[in-house]
């Protein structure tokens with residue numbers, strides 16, 4: 001007898017419909033044949049499924065059984081087909097009767113040998129796919145069902161075992177329909193870090209605030225021990241809360257990469273990723289046999305912090321250029337081409353030279369001009385051009401460190417950032433972007449008007465610093481954010497001059 005169960009395969013962060021067909025009762029020696037481009041984890045499924053069946057009190061098939069994962073030209077990865085395969089076997093061997101309910105749900109889940117379900121990657125994507133397909137709902141392992149329940153308009157059920165899933169489909173067991181909002185952790189993330197710990201560094205603190213408020217990329221340059229990493233580690237404490245729409249995008253990437261499998265609850269927060277400089281190109285951009293998200297996608301709608309920027313491989317830095325510009329990255333593999341979102345704020349830190357002390361008041365720099373130039377050249381002009389805010393963080397003297405007052409708290413900085421973000425969201429409502437940094441040409445024209453006197457100042461700065469047309473637009477966008485933080489309708493001269501002053505590295509590399 002043939003049983004057909006709806007399931008799905010993950011491609012990047014999206015789920016593609018897969019039909020699991022199980023046919024039992026074929027003539028020939030009693031064994032299981034799996035077809036439809038399964039990878040090793042899928043092939044191992046029969047051992048797990050047989051054991052799960054036995055330990056749940058059911059029989060494994062006594063006749064030859066064929067399992068087909070359709071479409072046959074799509075590679076299938078991971079153990080998520082255990083549950084649909086086990087249910088398909090139960091139906092096709094006459095051990096259950098789903099009465100057509102298989103047609104209503106997308107079903108996925110890993111099984112342990114005992115028959116308990118285990119969470120899988122991509123629960124949220126499966127729910128989105130089920131909705132797009134017009135199915136009634138999804139049936140997933142409980143931890144994966146929580147994130148799926150954020151998708152409105154479909155029914156989401158979580159199961160803890162094969163037996164529960166079977167009895168639910170037979171109509172013997174009632175399960176309560178899940179609501180995603182029940183799983184939000186209301187408490188804001190506890191962090192022992194606070195911007196109040198950072199002494200001095202007024203300029204760097206201000207620049208970080210502007211960058212996070214408007215979603216602008218920024219680079220901190222300073223000698224060892226000046227507090228660059230310290231400042232960066234505190235960025236999560238001032239990031240604005242994501243909208244539900246932004247959060248769903250964040251969650252879809254995190255879920256596809258498997259991070260959410262270990263989460264107890266969902267927390268409305270933006271991601272902050274800080275990959276080490278030894279990371280591979282695939283780790284950074286994404287990839288793998290069936291392409292999955294890399295660090296830049298895991299930082300989607302959040303911050304990607306690249307400490308010691310010149311230490312990253314040149315190739316890795318160069319491939320970043322296009323994703324920074326487009327907010328998405330396309331990866332081609334033999335298994336197919338996927339496009340992943342990666343709209344992140346790039347935060348970077350570096351020393352001014354190899355020894356680190358160029359321009360320092362306390363230490364003498366031991367580098368030759370050629371060494372300095374070579375070091376800085378590791379970051380190409382085009383990459384630098386995409387970084388809106390360059391800020392110097394000079395080292396504080398022991399005296400300054402001892403006497404300087406505590407800085408402003410993260411909570412109060414975050415308050416200003418949050419309200420600047422709300423201003424942007426209402427300004428751009430109806431558009432497909434919500435931050436000043438993501439403004440398109442038309443939006444720049446509409447919202448970044450400057451007086452002719454300011455235009456002349458900007459033009460002369462452009463000539464003096466030999467800035468590109470891209471830098472011109474980026475300066476206007478940063479000015480808009482500074483005006484928003486100032487709760488000013490229009491961009492004023494002081495907003496523009498502050499934004500111009502943030503292009504310091506363009507200046508210093510060109511002297």
Ligand SMILES: Nc1ncnc2c1ncn2[C@@H]1O[C@H](COP(=O)(O)OP(=O)(O)OP(=O)(O)O)[C@@H](O)[C@H]1O
Pocket residue numbers: 197198199200201222223224225226227228229230231350351356396401
């Ligand atoms: N402005 C500051 N206020 C308070 N403490 C500071 C400040 N700057 C540095 N420190 C202290 O110095 C330590 C080292 O700072 P941090 O690691 O941020 O330096 P860095 O600029 O990243 O240096 P490197 O270039 O070597 O990576 C901090 O953990 C902190 O204890």
Ligand SMILES: [Mg+2]
Pocket residue numbers: 228229230307349
């Ligand atoms: Mg550091």
